[in-house]
Amino acid sequence: MPSSSTTIVSKCTIYPHQKSSLKPLKLSVSDLPMLSCHYIQKGILLSTPPYSFEELIHTLKNSLSIALSHFPPLAGRLTTDSDGYIYITSNDAGVDFIHSKAKHLTLNTILSPSLIDVHPCFKELFFAYDMPISYSGHQIPLAAVQVTELADGVFIGFTVNHSVTDGTSFWHFFNTFAAITKSTGVGAAVKISKSPDFTRDTIFNSTAVLPIPAGGPTVTFDVDEPLRERIFHFSRESILKLKHKTNGNSNGISNSNGNGISYNGLADPTEIISKESNDGWKIVNSNGHVNGNGTVKSNVRNEISSFQSLSAQLWRSVTRARKLELTKTSTFRMAVNCRHRLNPKMEPFYFGNAIQSIPTVASVNDILSNDLKFLAGLLHQNVVAHDDVTVRRGVEDWENNPRLFPLGNFDGAMITMGSSPRFPMYDNDFGWGIPLAIRSGKSNKFDGKISAFPGREGNGSVDLEVVLKPETMFGLENDVEFMQYVTDVV
DSSP states (O other): OOOTTSEEEEEEEEOOSSOOOOOOEEOOTTTGGGGGSBOEEEEEEEEOOSSOHHHHHHHHHHHHHHHHHHSGGGGSEEEEOTTSOEEEEOOOOOEEEEEEEETTOOHHHHHOTTOOSOOTHHHHTSSSSSOOBGGGGGTSOSEEEEEEEESSEEEEEEEEOTTTOOHHHHHHHHHHHHHHHHTTTSGGGOOOSSOOBOOOOSTTOOSOOOOOOTTOOOOSSOTTSOOEEEEEEEOHHHHHHHHHHHTSSSOOOOSBOSSSOBOTTTOOHHHHHHHHHHHOSOEEETTEEEOTTSOBOOOOOSOOOHHHHHHHHHHHHHHHHHTOOTTOEEEEEEEEEOTTTSSSOOOTTBOSOOEEEEEEEEEHHHHHHSOHHHHHHHHHHHHHHOOHHHHHHHHHHHHHSOOOOOOSOSSSOEEEEEEOTTSOGGGOOOSSOOOSEEEEOSTTOOTTEEEEEEOTTOTTOEEEEEEEOHHHHHHHHTOHHHHTTOOOOO
């Protein structure tokens, strides 16, 4: 919420430049679980524009109106029919637009190299709304833009309902908004290069009805838990070192049983099987690569990716910092885009959620006692295995048991990786240069929540936004194996 040192200059509703003719869009199997999640909050930090802020605000309002004409669902509301189906009704009800001032803040203050944790202004000042869940889209706008004027810069924060967009659709709209703003003067004649696809004839469309709890859904984690949030930057060179390490010649497995499978006599099969049964799709764990039908699939020989290598290092170092019992199992969840995994493929700019969560499970002992190739291999095999059949199995599993997505760290050993370094976050040039930084708000933050951003310099660099308990963050900061790959932001 804005502090006494932040002034709300104005607040208004922005309506689409043209009326929508789009029919209601029924929430899909991938949209509905997000109704208990907070709205997404992400934004960009920019230098001061080369013209007055009054002109900037006028331009942004105009370009936002035009952008909404291309993305009419964002200006709509959620509605539920008599059968329990939930729709996005593109009724042109509009989005909130807030102009605020935080002139006491400078770019150096909030991006200072001496500042270890993320500056609290990003959580407290720069985004609309106070963490509503997506189900609230029945009553409040599905999106809001807050433009905050700093002493020597500007932050543009976008808040959007998570049951309406995933990361792909979120950044598609943000990029479009920026491109239209950059084309100031062309006005309503602006044509966008990549139109969103509002088709609803995909595998994610379903006749299943999600039962909504009395009083509506609730958040599944403690929003008041004390946490620290820090950005760790990894240069291209550092990540390539990690990738070389995980693709080395060592088999990465210690104490194997002769079949290349690590047991170490410490993994609890009951706990792992329990976690598998809750997920309903393929899972890789430290007992090997198992298909949904229980058969063992041969090892995938493709190269382990840079991001999988980085994720493996993070998983191991956070697990070590948590000081867990060796017999405990840990889960690493990774959100994946399913658009290109289906056969036939979905449109790359399908609008909505088209994501699934891939869980990978290993015992703490296996995570800590094997080399990094072992852990990265588990993540790699699981991502590669998430194909058309697996996506469809996940949809079928949800249809048999419709449920909200439980965000959180329920056993103290979970990590959830969201966002992606492939998203075009730094493509948001509003007319005077690329962003200085990408930051998120306080929504959907819990112990073990990680968000991956591209590094500003590009070229394969990555920023990890890491949210952990204070004592775990302290342990991670003192983990020599992890910190040797962290590099300073130039």
